[in-house]
Amino acid sequence: SPAGMINLGMASLRLYAGLVGYPSGFCARSLRxxxxxxxxxxxxxYNPKQMAIREKVFNTIISCFKRHGxxxxxxxxxxxxxxxxxxxxxxSKLIYDLKDQGGELLSLRYDLTVxxxxxxxxxxxTNIKRYxxxxxxxxxxxAMTRGRYREFYQCDFDIAGQYDPMIPDAECLKIxxxxxxxxxxxxxxxxxxDRRILDGMFAVCGxxxxxxxxxxxxxxxxxxxxxxDVRSEMVKExxxxxxxxxxxxxxxxxxxxxxxxxxxxxxxxxxxxxxxxAGLTDMKQLFSYLQLFQVTDKVVFDLSLARGLDxxxxxxxxxxxxxxxxxxxxxxxxxxxEKAEEGVSVGSVAGGGRYDGLVGMFDPKGRKVPCVGVSxxxxxVFSIMEQKASAEKVRTTETQVMVAxxxxxxxxxxxxxxxxxxxxxxxxxxxxxxxPKLLSQLQHCEDSGxxxxxxxxxxxxxxxxxKLRTVHSREEIDVSRDxxxxxxxxxxxxx
Amino acid sequence: SPAGMINLGMASLRLYAGLVGYPSGFCARSLRxxxxxxxxxxxxxYNPKQMAIREKVFNTIISCFKRHGxxxxxxxxxxxxxxxxxxxxxxSKLIYDLKDQGGELLSLRYDLTVxxxxxxxxxxxTNIKRYxxxxxxxxxxxAMTRGRYREFYQCDFDIAGQYDPMIPDAECLKIxxxxxxxxxxxxxxxxxxDRRILDGMFAVCGxxxxxxxxxxxxxxxxxxxxxxDVRSEMVKExxxxxxxxxxxxxxxxxxxxxxxxxxxxxxxxxxxxxxxxAGLTDMKQLFSYLQLFQVTDKVVFDLSLARGLDxxxxxxxxxxxxxxxxxxxxxxxxxxxEKAEEGVSVGSVAGGGRYDGLVGMFDPKGRKVPCVGVSxxxxxVFSIMEQKASAEKVRTTETQVMVAxxxxxxxxxxxxxxxxxxxxxxxxxxxxxxxPKLLSQLQHCEDSGxxxxxxxxxxxxxxxxxKLRTVHSREEIDVSRDxxxxxxxxxxxxx
Numbered sequence: 001s002p003a004g005m006i007n008l009g010m011a012s013l014r015l016y017a018g019l020v021g022y023p024s025g026f027c028a029r030s031l032r033x034x035x036x037x038x039x040x041x042x043x044x045x046y047n048p049k050q051m052a053i054r055e056k057v058f059n060t061i062i063s064c065f066k067r068h069g070x071x072x073x074x075x076x077x078x079x080x081x082x083x084x085x086x087x088x089x090x091x092s093k094l095i096y097d098l099k100d101q102g103g104e105l106l107s108l109r110y111d112l113t114v115x116x117x118x119x120x121x122x123x124x125x126t127n128i129k130r131y132x133x134x135x136x137x138x139x140x141x142x143a144m145t146r147g148r149y150r151e152f153y154q155c156d157f158d159i160a161g162q163y164d165p166m167i168p169d170a171e172c173l174k175i176x177x178x179x180x181x182x183x184x185x186x187x188x189x190x191x192x193x194d195r196r197i198l199d200g201m202f203a204v205c206g207x208x209x210x211x212x213x214x215x216x217x218x219x220x221x222x223x224x225x226x227x228x229d230v231r232s233e234m235v236k237e238x239x240x241x242x243x244x245x246x247x248x249x250x251x252x253x254x255x256x257x258x259x260x261x262x263x264x265x266x267x268x269x270x271x272x273x274x275x276x277x278a279g280l281t282d283m284k285q286l287f288s289y290l291q292l293f294q295v296t297d298k299v300v301f302d303l304s305l306a307r308g309l310d311x312x313x314x315x316x317x318x319x320x321x322x323x324x325x326x327x328x329x330x331x332x333x334x335x336x337x338e339k340a341e342e343g344v345s346v347g348s349v350a351g352g353g354r355y356d357g358l359v360g361m362f363d364p365k366g367r368k369v370p371c372v373g374v375s376x377x378x379x380x381v382f383s384i385m386e387q388k389a390s391a392e393k394v395r396t397t398e399t400q401v402m403v404a405x406x407x408x409x410x411x412x413x414x415x416x417x418x419x420x421x422x423x424x425x426x427x428x429x430x431x432x433x434x435x436p437k438l439l440s441q442l443q444h445c446e447d448s449g450x451x452x453x454x455x456x457x458x459x460x461x462x463x464x465x466x467k468l469r470t471v472h473s474r475e476e477i478d479v480s481r482d483x484x485x486x487x488x489x490x491x492x493x494x495x
Numbered sequence: 496s497p498a499g500m501i502n503l504g505m506a507s508l509r510l511y512a513g514l515v516g517y518p519s520g521f522c523a524r525s526l527r528x529x530x531x532x533x534x535x536x537x538x539x540x541y542n543p544k545q546m547a548i549r550e551k552v553f554n555t556i557i558s559c560f561k562r563h564g565x566x567x568x569x570x571x572x573x574x575x576x577x578x579x580x581x582x583x584x585x586x587s588k589l590i591y592d593l594k595d596q597g598g599e600l601l602s603l604r605y606d607l608t609v610x611x612x613x614x615x616x617x618x619x620x621t622n623i624k625r626y627x628x629x630x631x632x633x634x635x636x637x638a639m640t641r642g643r644y645r646e647f648y649q650c651d652f653d654i655a656g657q658y659d660p661m662i663p664d665a666e667c668l669k670i671x672x673x674x675x676x677x678x679x680x681x682x683x684x685x686x687x688x689d690r691r692i693l694d695g696m697f698a699v700c701g702x703x704x705x706x707x708x709x710x711x712x713x714x715x716x717x718x719x720x721x722x723x724d725v726r727s728e729m730v731k732e733x734x735x736x737x738x739x740x741x742x743x744x745x746x747x748x749x750x751x752x753x754x755x756x757x758x759x760x761x762x763x764x765x766x767x768x769x770x771x772x773a774g775l776t777d778m779k780q781l782f783s784y785l786q787l788f789q790v791t792d793k794v795v796f797d798l799s800l801a802r803g804l805d806x807x808x809x810x811x812x813x814x815x816x817x818x819x820x821x822x823x824x825x826x827x828x829x830x831x832x833e834k835a836e837e838g839v840s841v842g843s844v845a846g847g848g849r850y851d852g853l854v855g856m857f858d859p860k861g862r863k864v865p866c867v868g869v870s871x872x873x874x875x876v877f878s879i880m881e882q883k884a885s886a887e888k889v890r891t892t893e894t895q896v897m898v899a900x901x902x903x904x905x906x907x908x909x910x911x912x913x914x915x916x917x918x919x920x921x922x923x924x925x926x927x928x929x930x931p932k933l934l935s936q937l938q939h940c941e942d943s944g945x946x947x948x949x950x951x952x953x954x955x956x957x958x959x960x961x962k963l964r965t966v967h968s969r970e971e972i973d974v975s976r977d978x979x980x981x982x983x984x985x986x987x988x989x990x
Contacts, residue, residue, distance in 0.1 A: 043571035043573070045569065045571070045617075045618070046568060046569040047568060048566035048568060052567070054569075067922045068924070070892065071892055072543060072546040072891075073541060073543060073546055074541040074549075077572060096593055097593070097596065100594070101592065101634060130543065163927035163928060164928050167906075167910075178917070396566045411659075415665075415788065416787045425562070426562070427563075428562070429563070432656070433662075
C-alpha cells in the first residue's frame with residue numbers, strides 16, 4: 001500500500017501541498033499518495049542510470065581540475081558545530097545538527113568552503129590548489145525551494161596563497177568557461193563584479209555603512225525582480241533615501257568589459273572611493289588576463305551582481321545558462337553553493353569569488369591565507385543531463401561480452417571461460433542459471449547494451465573455438481579460443 | 496598553541512588516555528598535547544597524498560567491480576531512524592542520530608547493506624548486481640577501538656536476485672580474490688562457512704535454540720582468543736553444558752575444502768541436521784565453482800568462522816592478510832563492515848555473506864529478494880598503502896608540464912602559452928607571479944614530480960619555439976611552437 005511505503009526509508013519526508021503538478025519520475029524517491037497528491041522529500045537515491053550520468057559529468061569536471069594541476073582533498077561530513085557558527089548569516093538555521101549523544105556538538109557541513117578554510121588553518125597550509133567534490137546538507141524550507149534537495153553535491157576548486165593580483169582569479173573563470181563548454185549545456189554567460197566596487201558604490205551613493213549588507217542583498221535580487229521592486233524595497237523597507245536609491249540604480253544597470261572598468265575609474269563619484277578604485281583596477285587587470293585566456297566572449301562585468309555571503313572580499317562571479325529549455329522544477333536546486341542561495345538566477349550553474357579573510361577566522365593567531373575559488377552547480381547540471389538522457393538508452397555497465405550457451409549442461413564451461421576473460425581484464429558477464437535460454441541471454445545483451453556474445457556449444461568446445469556474435473548485426477564468427485581475448489579487445493577498443 | 500588548536504574543527508574529539516604510543520603521523524588529524532599525550536578523534540581529513548593513494552585503491556576496486564558487470568548506485572548519507580532500527584543488534588547504540596529539528600527522525604547510515612535492502616524494496620528491484628562506495632558512520636567506543644575512525648569508507652558489491660545456488664556466491668569470492676591480488680597487500684586467506692552449518696552444528700551438539708546467537712558470537716572470538724577461553728565463556732558465562740561445549744570444540748577446529756564438506760555430510764551427528772546438510776551440500780557446490788574460477792588456493796572452509804550480524808542466512812566469508820608487517824594501531828579499523836565488528840581478525844580486509852531475508856523486512860508485503868555480497872575493508876587497505884608510501888614520493892597532481900620563464904615581463908606570454916596547452920588537453924601549470932625566479936619554477940617541478948618544463952624567453956618567442964626541458968635529466972631542446980603539444984603528449988604518454 002502507498003501509505004505503507006511512506007514509512008520505508010523516507011528521509012526528510014515532506015508534503016508539498018501546493019505541488020500537484022510536480023513532474024513525476026524526476027525524483028527517484030517521490031511517491032504519489034492515493035489522492036494523487038505528490039509527496040516528495042529532501043534526499044534522493046541515485047539509480048544506475050543516474051549514476052552513469054553522474055560519473056560522466058564528474059569525469060569532465062575532474063579532468064578539467066586535473067588539467068589545471070589541482071590536488072584533491074576530503075574532509076569529514078560533519079564538523080564541530082562551532083566551526084560552522086557565524087559563517088552563513090541567517091542561513092545558519094538551515095544547518096543540520098547531530099543529536100547530542102555525548103561528546104562534542106556536531107553539524108553536517110553546509111558547504112565545502114568553510115571546511116576548506118578550517119583545513120588550511122588546522123594544517124598550516126599556506127598555499128594549495130585543490131578540488132573537493134562532496135555532498136553538503138541544508139535543511140531548506142520546502143515551501144521556498146521547490147525541487148531542491150537537502151543533500152546535494154558541490155564541486156569546488158580553490159586556489160589558496162599569496163600571489164600577484166588576479167592571476168588565480170582569472171584561472172577560476174577560465175575553468176568555469178572550460179567546464180561549461182565541455183558539458184555542452186548550451187550558451188552561457190559569466191557575470192563578474194567585485195565586493196570592493198559594490199561597497200565603494202554604496203559609499204559614494206550615500207548608503208550608511210551599517211546598511212551595506214542589507215542593501216547589497218536587495219541589489220542581489222535584480223536578476224529576479226524589476227528595478228522598481230528593488231528600489232521600493234530599499235526605500236520603503238530598508239529606509240534608504242530616494243536619492244541614494246536612484247544613484248545606485250544608475251550604476252547597477254551598467255554592464256560591459258574592460259572598457260566599463262576604465263570608464264568608472266574616470267567617473268566623478270566612483271573615483272572618490274579608494275575601495276572602488278582598487279576593485280576597478282583589479283577588474284581591468286582581470287580582463288587583460290581573460291583576453292589572454294580567450295574567454296572574454298562569455299564574461300561580462302555586471303554591477304548588479306552582488307551574491308549573498310559575507311565572506312567575499314574581492315572579485316565575485318556567477319555563471320548562468322542563457323538558453324535553457326523548459327526548466328525542470330528541480331532545476332531550482334543550486335549546488336553552486338553559498339551565495340547562489342540568495343540572488344540565484346534560475347539558470348545559475350556556477351559561482352564563487354575571493355575570500356581573503358575566512359582562513360584567518362580559524363587560525364589561533366589570525367594568520368590570513370588569501371583564497372579564491374569556484375563552485376560548480378552540479379545538481380543543476382545533473383538534472384539537465386538527466387532530462388536530455390530521459391529518452392535515450394544510457395549504458396549502466398561497461399560489460400564487453402556475455403558468455404552464453406544455446407545448449408544444456410554447459411554452466412561449468414561458461415564459468416571457466418568467464419573466469420579466463422576476467423583474468424585477462426575483459427569485462428564479462430555470465431547468467432547465474434544452470435540452463436538459461438539463449439534468447440534470454442541475448443535479450444539481456446540488448447537490454448544492457450553488451451556488444452558481444454561468446455557462445456559455447458559442444459561443437460565449439462571440441463573444435464577449440466568460441467562463436468563470437470555481434471549483438472547489433474547478429475553476425476557470428478568462430479574465433480579460436482586462444483585468440484578470443486585479443487579479438488574482444490579489438491572489437492571493443494572504444495569501450 | 497596546541498590547546499587552542501583543539502578547538503579547531505575537531506569533530507568527535509576524544510582523549511585516548513592509554514595510547515601514548517600511538518604512531519604519530521598516521522592520523523592526519525591527531526594532535527599531541529603539551530604533556531605528550533596523544534589526542535585523537537573520530538574522523539580525519541584526507542590530504543592530497545592520502546587522496547592520491549585513495550584514488551589508486553578505488554580505481555583498482557572499481558575496475559574489478561566493472562569487470563564483473565556491476566552497476567553503481569548511491570543513497571543518502573542519512574536514512575529514517577526507523578529504517579536502521581532492529582538491524583544491528585546491540586551495535587545499534589553506535590548509530591549517529593540527527594537532532595530533531597522538526598520533521599522525521601534521521602540517522603546516519605551505519606553500513607551500506609541496510610540502505611541497499613531499503614532501496615531494493617522501495618524501488619521494487621528484484622535483481623541487480625551493483626556496487627556502492629561511500630562513507631558510513633559509527634559512534635565506536637574509543638576505549639575499544641584504538642585507531643578506528645567514526646567515519647569510514649565501505650566498498651560493497653552485492654548480487655540480488657533468485658538464481659541457481661552458489662553461482663553469485665562464488666563470484667563474490669572470485670572478486671575478493673581478484674581485488675586482494677591486484678592490491679598486492681601480501682598473501683591472504685579467505686575463510687568460508689555457512690550460517691546453516693553453524694546452526695546445524697549447534698543443534699546436534701545440544702545447544703538450546705535460544706542460545707544459538709550468543710554461542711555463535713562466542714565462537715566468533717576464536718580468531719583472537721584460545722579455545723580454552725572460548726570454552727570457558729560458553730560454559731561459565733553462557734551456561735552451556737560441558738559436553739555440548741566439547742562437541743562444538745571438535746567441530747570448530749576443522750578446516751579444509753570440498754573434502755571436509757563431503758566428510759561432514761557423512762558425519763554421524765552432523766548428518767542428522769537437515770540445515771547442516773543443506774549448507775554442506777551448497778559448500779561442496781561452492782568449491783566446485785571456486786575450482787573453475789581457480790581461487791581454491793586461497794579459500795578454506797573453516798567451521799570456526801561465525802561473524803556477528805543476525806541477517807546472514809547462508810554462506811559467510813572473511814578474508815584475512817596472513818603476512819602483515821608491523822600492524823599499525825589504526826589497522827584495527829575494519830571497513831569490512833557489519834560483522835567484522837565482532838570476530839574481527841586484526842588482518843581482516845573483506846567480509847560478507849548471503850542475506851536472503853533482509854529486503855523482505857522493507858517490503859510492505861514481505862516479498863523476499865535473495866542477496867549475497869561482500870564488503871572490502873578499504874580503510875585497512877588505505878592504512879597499509881599509506882604505510883608503504885610513507886617513505887616514497889607520491890605524486891598528488893598529474894601535471895605534465897610547467898610553463899616557465901627565466902626572464903622578466905613574460906607573464907602574459909606564459910599565460911597565453913598555458914591557455915594554449917589547456918585548450919589542447921595538456922595538463923599544465925604556471926606560477927601566479929609576475930616575475931618568478933627560474934629556480935623556484937624548477938624547484939616546484941622537482942617537488943611535485945612535474946616531468947617537463949616549457950621555457951619561454953625573448954629569443955624563443957622571436958624564433959617561434961619553446962625550450963622543452965626534461966626535469967630529471969635537465970636536458971633541453973628547442974621545439975617548434977606548433978609541434979609542442981604533440982611533443983609533450985609523446986613524452987608523457989604514460990602519465
